Amino acid sequence: MSDLILHHYPTSPFAEKIRLILGYKQLAWKSVFIPMIMPKPDLTALTGGYRKTPVLQIGADIYCDTALICDVLEHLAPTPTIYPDAVKGAARIVAQWADSALFTAAMAYNFQPAGVAQVFAGAPAEGVQAFVADRTAMRGGSARMASADATGTYKSYLRRIANMLHGQDFLFGEQPGVADFAVYHPLWFTQERTPALAGIFDATPEIQAWMARMQAIGHGTAGKCSAEEALQVARNSTPATEPGDVFQDEHGIALGSPVLVAADNFGLEPTEGELIAATRTRYTLRRTDDRAGTVHVHFPRVGFTLKKVSA
Structure with a gap:
């Protein structure tokens, strides 16, 4: 597995959510500090426009929004889970309310x-x-x-x-879950x-x-990484093959179309790219940048809008 690279800054609340989940799952990761405010040229070279904190990079795959990052980390390290089966739906709802x-x-x-x-x-x-x-x-x-x-x-x-x-001890029982980290x-x-x-x-x-x-959970094992090193990782990597999930078309936009994805209420800067996946839970865009090379940028469906680029 490629290194986990977290683009964040120390005082970001949403970054603290992800740092603690990395600690809970005892994952090693690399830290890239980004500016608190725009411009963020090194970050947006990877995302294509999305500017919120944090962003998770795995090779040439760029994951935006902590709700999606939580799912990615759960897939990579299922144990200990942050989504216990008995309360999975309720925990996700509480996490969304908290965020x-x-x-x-x-x-x-x-x-x-x-x-x-x-x-x-x-x-x-x-x-x-x-x-x-x-x-x-x-x-x-x-x-x-x-x-x-x-x-x-x-x-x-x-x-x-x-x-x-x-x-x-925790919001849904004796172990922390996604709701605890979000709250x-x-x-x-x-x-x-x-x-x-x-x-x-x-x-x-x-x-x-x-x-x-x-607080006692900690942040796991973090190493340092420069923004330029992270860009080099993206340039030298090939994006992961998209999972074979069924294409879920809610917009009448075909795969391969040029699209814009943007948050629906806060941090509205859009990312433009080629729509290569629209699953039950996420959108994936393929885009190419002079500094980052070809990357896949991933967004959750919930909280984001999808629009076709006008001709």
């Missing part, structure tokens, strides 16, 4: 003035302004939840999470990056104990 509604409320809470002061301590004013502009663009110009609304929502969500943990990462940001605001956890000791258990 969207919980994350939105938590980050709006985290970025009130006391949190901003800690996140950007020592940063120049122009750096803060660039970050704000970047995240505003990622939201497509839509307003961020007001911090007062976010505080009430976050507290309500924390009570519900605490209820799930009553009498057990943990926005709370991790509160605890690690905005500790002045972490008193919100005081009312839910079950969550505090659970977070300590999650």
